[in-house]
Amino acid sequence: MAAAGDPRTLRTVGLLRAALRESLAQHPLDDVSVSELCRVAGVQRTSFYTHFTSVSELLTEMLTDEVDAPLGLPDTGGLSIAEVAAEFQETLVAAFEVVARDRALFRAAFESGADSLRRSLTALVERRLHLALGIWAAHGAALDVDAAVAVPFAAGGLTASIQAWALSDDTDAVARADSVRDQMAPWWPRGA
Secondary structure (H helix, E strand, C coil): CCCCCCHHHHHHHHHHHHHHHHHHCCCCHHHCCHHHHHHHHCCCHHHHHHHCCCHHHHHHHHHHHHHHHHHCCCCCCCCCHHHHHHHHHHHHHHHHHHHHHCHHHHHHHHHCCCCHHHHHHHHHHHHHHHHHHHHHHHCCCCCCCCHHHHHHHHHHHHHHHHHHHHHCCCCCHHHHHHHHHHHCCCCCCCCC
16 A cells, blocks of 8 residues: 555545545435446546545545544643643634535534544544643643543544434634633633
């Protein structure tokens, strides 16, 4: 298999993602076949199977990558706890905005029989929460948190919030992110 940064891989995956977007605009996820997707993308089935095992896996990876992009952790050196909390809140708003922008695709993934998007998002959020706890600890906050319990608990709730947002018609990402923050466990710093 080619390396993830290989230009051929990036081109093939990009073509497949574009073809999937096009196909899902016309058909439910369960009706999109690998053969049809490859025809629309102009790639061989063997190329598809080099990178993915199913159309659902392609959609899951695509959407997880989209949510992950705005969740990058900011440079928090020299920031107060309130400023770090504000930075984290901005990333949460941005993630909800991504979901709203691609709501039809997120709905297709969540409403399909597969649970892969939910599992993938939960794993992503768990990784991000572990990093966030390290940042909080470096700022002297959330020092008594049992990460083995708190992280999966919070990740499950955040993922469920993303799913509920995707399945809703709500458009106020800031209000949703604020509501999610307000429901976080007491150890999650909220700023000033």
